[in-house]
Amino acid sequence: MEEKKEKMVKHRLGMMIVSIVGLIAIVVGVSYAWFTISLQGSKTQVIKTGSLELTLDESASDGIMLNNAMPIADFDGMNTTSYKFTLKNTGDMDSNYELKLTDQAITGTRMPDRVVKYWFVKDGEETGPALLNTVSDRIFDRGILKSGASVSYELKVWIDYNAGNEIQGTQFNTKITVDGSQIVPTDENCFTFSDGKITDYNCYPNNANGLPEITDVVIPSEINGVPVTSIGEWAFLGNQLIDVVFPETVEVIRSMAFQDNQLSSIVIPASVKEIHWASFAGNNLEKVVIKGKSSFEDFDEFGAHHNYCPDVFDNSVCANIIWEP
Secondary structure, eight states, rough: HHHHHHHHHHHTOOOOOOEEEETTEEEEEESSSSSEEEOOOSEEEEEETTTTEEEEEOOOOOEESSSSSBBHEEEEEEEHHOOOEEEOOOOOEEEEEEEEEEEEOOOOOOGGGGGEEEEEEETTTTEEEEEEEGGGGGGEEEEEEEETTEEEEEEEEBBBOOOOOTTTEEEEEEEEEEEEEEOOOGGGGEEETTEEEEEEOOOOOOOOOSSSOOOEEEESSSEEEEEEEHHHHHHTTTSSSEEOOTTTOOOETEEEEEEEEOOOOEEEOOOEEETTTTTTTSSSEEEEEEEEEEOOOEEEEEHHOSSSHHHHHHHGGGGGEEEEO
């Protein structure tokens, strides 16, 4: 029996080395579990189409070196090497972007995200340590990257100390991917605008204004050179919108601003400080992402009262709110 226990312990403490240098994963030794993370292609990857150009650059990093790819405590995980990379918009148009981990092909059993710990930093703001299965759809960051702007990241990954023997021999093989799409703001003539506030939308279906009919709305960051900071009461009420993109200049979304449309998902930027009553009621929302907040508990910061979520959205979406840093 003692000999059997000794063999089990030795198996559990199997060692491996994983190195990301020049985007090549090198595995050496007997492993507790395959555990690799890599990018594909060259040190600098460019996603380019038309006037959109996103550059994912990890040339400043020597990659991740895990000398003990076995379950470790968070303290030890935080002392592993960071993987550092930068996302730049070197094109002449603003861009939506989404940065996430994507599985690569494996030959065995996939390691579950519930046993993988991570620590993530965006421009100095830390998230974690936390389990990877707490990251919705493995999306670490998303937003709008203005032309000429860049975002810097750090990432550490390790196997959670509480992982059991049942994951021995499983594999974690993933890559960092970026999805980008060019942002073309909706024509300024589609908005009634004054003193930083949009008060009405004019390009709704069957409008009598002689304007185009636009139901996928990209709100511009400025109109006539003035930043858009507020969405007024009833501004987009009942306009049959199916999508809306907010600029990171908006600070206030007022009552019933987007009520009675056909929105299925929205992303609220971190710039927003107030979301007022029934702003998004009467939609088909299945997913709401709110950036920069951690819970609904800080009602006063939003200027809202205690039934905050159902007061702003329909009850059906309240369980699907996703908070992102």
